[in-house]
Amino acid sequence: MNCNELSADVWNYCVQLDKEHQEQNNGKQMKFKDLQSAVKNYNDLSSKNIQMVFLKYFHSRKAMWLSIKAKHERSSTVKMPYKPKKFFNTMWDYQAIRIDYERGEIKLAKRQLGIGGYGKHQPPVRCYAKTLPQNIVEIELLYRRGLKLAIKYKEPDLIQSVGENVASIDLGEIHSITSIDNNGNAIIITGRKLRSIKRLRDKELGKLRSKRSKCTKGSNQYKKYSRAIYNLKYETDKKILDAVHKITKLYLDYCLNNQIGTVYYGDVDSATRSTKGRVKAHNGQKLSEWSHGLITLQLENKLNRYGIQMVKVKEYYTSQKCPLCGNLNKPTSRNYSCTCGYTQHRDIVGAINILNDNAGTSVERYESKMYLRIA
Numbered sequence: 001m002n003c004n005e006l007s008a009d010v011w012n013y014c015v016q017l018d019k020e021h022q023e024q025n026n027g028k029q030m031k032f033k034d035l036q037s038a039v040k041n042y043n044d045l046s047s048k049n050i051q052m053v054f055l056k057y058f059h060s061r062k063a064m065w066l067s068i069k070a071k072h073e074r075s076s077t078v079k080m081p082y083k084p085k086k087f088f089n090t091m092w093d094y095q096a097i098r099i100d101y102e103r104g105e106i107k108l109a110k111r112q113l114g115i116g117g118y119g120k121h122q123p124p125v126r127c128y129a130k131t132l133p134q135n136i137v138e139i140e141l142l143y144r145r146g147l148k149l150a151i152k153y154k155e156p157d158l159i160q161s162v163g164e165n166v167a168s169i170d171l172g173e174i175h176s177i178t179s180i181d182n183n184g185n186a187i188i189i190t191g192r193k194l195r196s197i198k199r200l201r202d203k204e205l206g207k208l209r210s211k212r213s214k215c216t217k218g219s220n221q222y223k224k225y226s227r228a229i230y231n232l233k234y235e236t237d238k239k240i241l242d243a244v245h246k247i248t249k250l251y252l253d254y255c256l257n258n259q260i261g262t263v264y265y266g267d268v269d270s271a272t273r274s275t276k277g278r279v280k281a282h283n284g285q286k287l288s289e290w291s292h293g294l295i296t297l298q299l300e301n302k303l304n305r306y307g308i309q310m311v312k313v314k315e316y317y318t319s320q321k322c323p324l325c326g327n328l329n330k331p332t333s334r335n336y337s338c339t340c341g342y343t344q345h346r347d348i349v350g351a352i353n354i355l356n357d358n359a360g361t362s363v364e365r366y367e368s369k370m371y372l373r374i375a
């Protein structure tokens with residue numbers, strides 16, 4: 001499909017027309033309607049596709065004027081789009097899309113035969129997907145190592161009756177999420193999969209970088225390695241995001257099953273910051289590199305849709321304090337043990353303390369424990 005080349009043609013035509021108009025009319029730009037009707041049926045793309053490119057152009061023009069008006073620091077350097085594009089993402093809005101949910105099929109309106117739009121419609125392009133979201137607003141054809149469709153959709157409002165229970169989360173490296181609620185229901189979601197993706201990524205990246213460092217900068221071989229690095233990052237980022245989605249989905253299910261309305265979680269930002277300087281560089285990096293930020297962000301997105309609140313709290317010795325007697329002990333292994341005889345899973349101690357410190361509960365141990373991993 002050469003849709004994206006055709007879309008680029010439309011964009012370039014917009015730029016050209018507007019420029020000519022400005023030259024002939026003392027710098028005045030073409031009006032919305034004039035430009036719209038001028039590009040209509042410009043090429044073989046469907047009129048919807050052309051319209052979307054035109055709207056993009058118009059909006060970017062408007063954004064430029066707003067930016068100049070706002071007198072930003074660099075507003076004097078803001079220019080009209082002028083570079084001719086070779087490719088431009090083709091977009092279909094909801095009117096140009098037909099979806100068959102049962103078959104997982106998307107039909108994208110295709111160009112019309114015969115310039116002027118009077119010709120016959122060509123049969124639509126059919127694409128298939130395993131799962132399709134409801135309320136699709138727009139689909140974009142983009143190039144990321146092959147042609148891909150990006151689907152924009154509206155999230156349905158899902159807020160039901162919110163539970164009254166409270167829970168807390170201890171974010172960790174070995175166990176991504178450890179949580180317990182006021183009834184003692186604990187859940188541990190392991191992050192082993194995430195860690196292995198990352199380890200492999202770092203190993204491969206290291207290899208590629210050292211190979212690249214032996215090449216002359218700018219040489220073909222150098223570029224080849226740069227491309228390989230980019231592709232590796234792109235692929236692993238996708239895998240990491242997918243894993244985080246699965247982890248946070250498991251936690252959402254736990255919240256819904258246990259009627260949880262509020263979740264307290266430790267402020268990891270301050271934890272990572274305070275380790276800098278104190279701990280050896282590679283240790284600090286390990287913590288900050290860890291995708292806690294990504295996990296909390298996706299948790300917030302998912303839980304908030306169900307009306308569940310995420311509350312960020314400060315952690316004070318949450319991994320050391322004994323939930324039974326309050327003494328401080330430094331856990332030396334995965335198991336926590338206190339001089340008073342209390343023993344517990346280390347991450348669960350952290351979660352219990354976050355809960356008791358913030359929700360006014362006095363949970364000492366778990367009643368039930370689920371141990372989950374993602375496939």
Ligand SMILES: [Zn+2]
Pocket residue numbers: 322323324325326327338339340341342
């Ligand atoms: Zn104790």
